[in-house]
Amino acid sequence: MELFLQFCINGLMLGMMYALVAVGFTLFFGVLDVIVFSHGDTVMLASFTGLGMYRLLEFFHPGLGAGWVVFWVLAAAVAVVAVLGMLTARFIIMPLRGAPALNTLLATMMFGTALREAVRLFFPDGSNPKPFPRLLPDWSAQFGTLNLRFDNLVLFLTGALIIVLVHLLITRTKLGMAVRASAQDAEAAQLMGVNFRLIVLVTFALGSAAAAFAGVMNGLYYNEINFNLGLMLGAIGFSAAVIGGLGNIYGAICGGFIFAFLQTAGVAAMPFASAYKDVFAFGVVIVMMALRPTGLIAEQSSRRV
Amino acid sequence: MFQPLRIEHLSVAYGNARVLHDVSMEIPPRRITCLLGANGAGKTTLIRAVVGLTPPREGSITFDGIEISKLPPHRTAALGIACIPEGRRIFPKMSVQENLLMGAYLERSKSKVRASLEKVYNLFPRLAERREQAAGTMSGGEQAMVSIGRGLMHEPRLMIVDEPSLGLSPALVNDNFRIIRAVLEAGTAVFLVEQNVRQTLAVSSYGYVLAQGRVTACGTADELKNDPQVQKAYFG
Numbered sequence: 206m207e208l209f210l211q212f213c214i215n216g217l218m219l220g221m222m223y224a225l226v227a228v229g230f231t232l233f234f235g236v237l238d239v240i241v242f243s244h245g246d247t248v249m250l251a252s253f254t255g256l257g258m259y260r261l262l263e264f265f266h267p268g269l270g271a272g273w274v275v276f277w278v279l280a281a282a283v284a285v286v287a288v289l290g291m292l293t294a295r296f297i298i299m300p301l302r303g304a305p306a307l308n309t310l311l312a313t314m315m316f317g318t319a320l321r322e323a324v325r326l327f328f329p330d331g332s333n334p335k336p337f338p339r340l341l342p343d344w345s346a347q348f349g350t351l352n353l354r355f356d357n358l359v360l361f362l363t364g365a366l367i368i369v370l371v372h373l374l375i376t377r378t379k380l381g382m383a384v385r386a387s388a389q390d391a392e393a394a395q396l397m398g399v400n401f402r403l404i405v406l407v408t409f410a411l412g413s414a415a416a417a418f419a420g421v422m423n424g425l426y427y428n429e430i431n432f433n434l435g436l437m438l439g440a441i442g443f444s445a446a447v448i449g450g451l452g453n454i455y456g457a458i459c460g461g462f463i464f465a466f467l468q469t470a471g472v473a474a475m476p477f478a479s480a481y482k483d484v485f486a487f488g489v490v491i492v493m494m495a496l497r498p499t500g501l502i503a504e505q506s507s508r509r510v
Numbered sequence: 511m512f513q514p515l516r517i518e519h520l521s522v523a524y525g526n527a528r529v530l531h532d533v534s535m536e537i538p539p540r541r542i543t544c545l546l547g548a549n550g551a552g553k554t555t556l557i558r559a560v561v562g563l564t565p566p567r568e569g570s571i572t573f574d575g576i577e578i579s580k581l582p583p584h585r586t587a588a589l590g591i592a593c594i595p596e597g598r599r600i601f602p603k604m605s606v607q608e609n610l611l612m613g614a615y616l617e618r619s620k621s622k623v624r625a626s627l628e629k630v631y632n633l634f635p636r637l638a639e640r641r642e643q644a645a646g647t648m649s650g651g652e653q654a655m656v657s658i659g660r661g662l663m664h665e666p667r668l669m670i671v672d673e674p675s676l677g678l679s680p681a682l683v684n685d686n687f688r689i690i691r692a693v694l695e696a697g698t699a700v701f702l703v704e705q706n707v708r709q710t711l712a713v714s715s716y717g718y719v720l721a722q723g724r725v726t727a728c729g730t731a732d733e734l735k736n737d738p739q740v741q742k743a744y745f746g
Contacts, residue, residue: 382604382612383612385603386601389602389603390599392563393599394601394612395587396561396583396595396599397613400584401582
């Protein structure tokens with residue numbers, strides 16, 4: 206029983222991280238019909254920005270309170286990555302709007318590689334894994350063999366809060382209404398007075414900010430980051446968005462948790478083969494795609510009646 | 511009162527394919543001006559150029575004395591040009607009410623938005639009944655109401671209506687014409703693109719005929735009704 210709960214907790218933590226990444230994929234696809242393959246590396250950049258900020262603070266403000274350190278690490282990661290997202294949209298994706306989707310796909314893939322290489326080459330000793338500081342208090346509660354960590358709880362609740370905020374922004378505000386309208390019919394939205402370019406930038410800032418949380422969360426959860434962590438998180442986030450139904454935010458969130466469930470279920474069911482958990486999870490994703498090509502919540506098929 | 515929409519020597523091309531050649535027109539306020547023409551004559555392209563979706567290659571378009579031919583659509587919308595686009599183009603996954611609210615996207619005053627909403631619901635009681643329904647799940651006629659209602663939400667100065675009766679039953683077409691006439695009372699200029707020539711000429715005061723990207727005839731509605739070319743093409 207305790208082992209089961211432990212698996213659940215791990216699954217929920219991973220699921221939250223994946224959901225945060227998948228939300229970006231699905232938002233970008235909804236508004237611009239493109240897959241932004243550099244999105245995973247955006248997550249990686251957020252981790253490294255957080256680490257860089259931590260080192261700067263350590264150097265210039267050694268006595269700063271832990272709460273402030275967390276705040277600044279997060280703020281730096283979110284700000285840098287949100288701006289990067291907007292620049293990507295403005296200078297890579299928008300200019301390629303008239304071109305075949307394949308070009309955008311390639312361009313973003315190459316941009317992701319450039320980001321990865323830039324971190325590897327320019328971050329001090331960037332090609333080796335970096336320890337990520339434990340910024341949250343390491344309190345934990347022990348229930349039998351079940352270990353409940355306070356920092357995990359904080360990470361999970363923060364992630365949930367971000368997703369709820371993104372959801373409220375999209376469903377309840379005028380800005381969100383403009384984002385949804387642009388996703389459903391960009392030209393009609395423009396005729397209503399929506400500044401489409403601005404909406405694209407806002408969407409990319411929003412999706413990238415969610416990814417920034419995933420990046421910092423990733424560092425805090427594993428206490429280690431690596432220049433190529435975005436490859437795996439990108440592939441997982443993309444899969445999560447696809448199995449949920451590209452373009453649908455709920456789908457992306459469900460997809461993230463489903464993928465994490467598959468991974469942890471893979472480990473739980475076959476403890477002797479835990480190294481194959483990703484093989485198992487991606488294999489199931491392939492089967493799911495074959496059975497339900499539109500994803501759990503079909504967005505595209507009903508787009509234009 | 512504002513100055514009319516003036517289109518002068520407009521040419522539009524997609525790549526090398528020239529769609530409009532040297533088109534000039536004037537759409538004055540408080541009148542219905544209609545645009546007639548067969549499929550493929552360039553009517554929708556002309557509309558797209560006016561609202562800013564397809565920037566013209568040559569020529570000028572001015573509205574109320576402002577050059578708008580290079581403005582993006584959200585800027586022309588801000589000048590008071592509303593468009594009920596061809597094919598209705600409602601937001602299928604949004605509720606009827608949200609669709610209407612999108613029509614008032616540029617209106618800041620909440621009380622004005624509420625008043626417009628009230629007005630549109632009075633005009634189309636059917637929409638009031640279905641305000642929470644996803645617009646994409648409604649019938650074609652109801653979707654046309656959403657599209658027209660959405661266009662009325664912002665009290666436009668120029669209302670462009672592109673084929674509102676396409677695929678609708680005669681009763682609904684009559685409804686549409688009744689509403690288009692009602693729009694005029696607010697002093698709006700109406701630019702009506704329609705296939706239904708008889709009914710269009712009956713409500714319009716002036717009209718242009720477009721064929722293969724050129725204006726081939728223009729005149730008052732009566733003149734056009736008696737124009738041999740129009741007679742031959744449309745009244746057979």
